[in-house]
Amino acid sequence: xFYSHTPExxxxxxxxxxxxxxxxxPEEAKTIWTNFLTDNPINxxxxxxxxxxxxxxxxxxxxxxxxxxxxxRKLIVEVHESPVVENGKTTGIVGALIDITDKKILESxxxxxxxxxxxxxxxxxxxxxxxxxxxxxxKKIKNIKKYFDDNPSExxxxxxxxxxxxxxxxxxxxxxxxSS
Numbered sequence: 001x002f003y004s005h006t007p008e009x010x011x012x013x014x015x016x017x018x019x020x021x022x023x024x025x026p027e028e029a030k031t032i033w034t035n036f037l038t039d040n041p042i043n044x045x046x047x048x049x050x051x052x053x054x055x056x057x058x059x060x061x062x063x064x065x066x067x068x069x070x071x072x073r074k075l076i077v078e079v080h081e082s083p084v085v086e087n088g089k090t091t092g093i094v095g096a097l098i099d100i101t102d103k104k105i106l107e108s109x110x111x112x113x114x115x116x117x118x119x120x121x122x123x124x125x126x127x128x129x130x131x132x133x134x135x136x137x138x139k140k141i142k143n144i145k146k147y148f149d150d151n152p153s154e155x156x157x158x159x160x161x162x163x164x165x166x167x168x169x170x171x172x173x174x175x176x177x178x179s180s
Contacts, residue, residue, distance in 0.1 A: 001097045007054045007090055009033050021077070021097055023069035038074060040066035046079060050093060057085040064100070075101040120171035128161035 001017035011033050014026040022029050022036060029036075037043040042064050049060040059082040066076050081095025114121055141147050148155055172179055 002095070003033070003097070004084075004092050004094045005033055006092055009050075012092065017097075021067070021069070021075070021099065023071040023073060028070070036067045036069070038066045038068045042066060050081065053081065053083045053093060054090045057083050057088070057090045059083065065097075075099055076104045077101075115168050117168055118170060120168065120174050122167040122171055123165040125163040125165055126161070128163070129158055132158060132161055 001021040002013070002015040003011055004013040005011045009032050011030045014022075014029040016026060018024060018026045018029045034047065037047075043066060046063045046065045049063050052058075053060045062078055062080050064076060064078055066074060068074050076099075077097040078100050079095055079097055081093050083090045084092040084094055114123075136144070136147065167175075167177075169179070171177075
């Protein structure tokens, strides 16, 4: 949804996507935009960024908000906005909202599945290991088994090239570790 609002936060333009984002017609949405915010703490961060853009005339980068529509439906949006500056003074804000509600739900589900799976799951960065194998390809080494038989110390180096990122609760239990 595209929008513009005054430095006093009154929406002056709302695109037709307001029907999806706010469950109302664009004309009906032309109010103080904070009326669509829930009490979620992320909204204070977003409001502060918008106010900083108004005060400084400098775009503050994307942020997230949790909105509540006219029908009471909640959604999470990613906000991209910029101040409109005329003669050194901010006269408005223009921006776009992206609905990321489904993405956030999926991320949350993934995290739960990861953390509470009954089997050990570890997330690792294998970038350096792939770089090593790419280097072997460039050297035209075709028989990996023979290469490692001839260079057994390279196996330990391969293991060291794998960087752990995180491990789930089952993995922590398996290794007798506690979560931090």
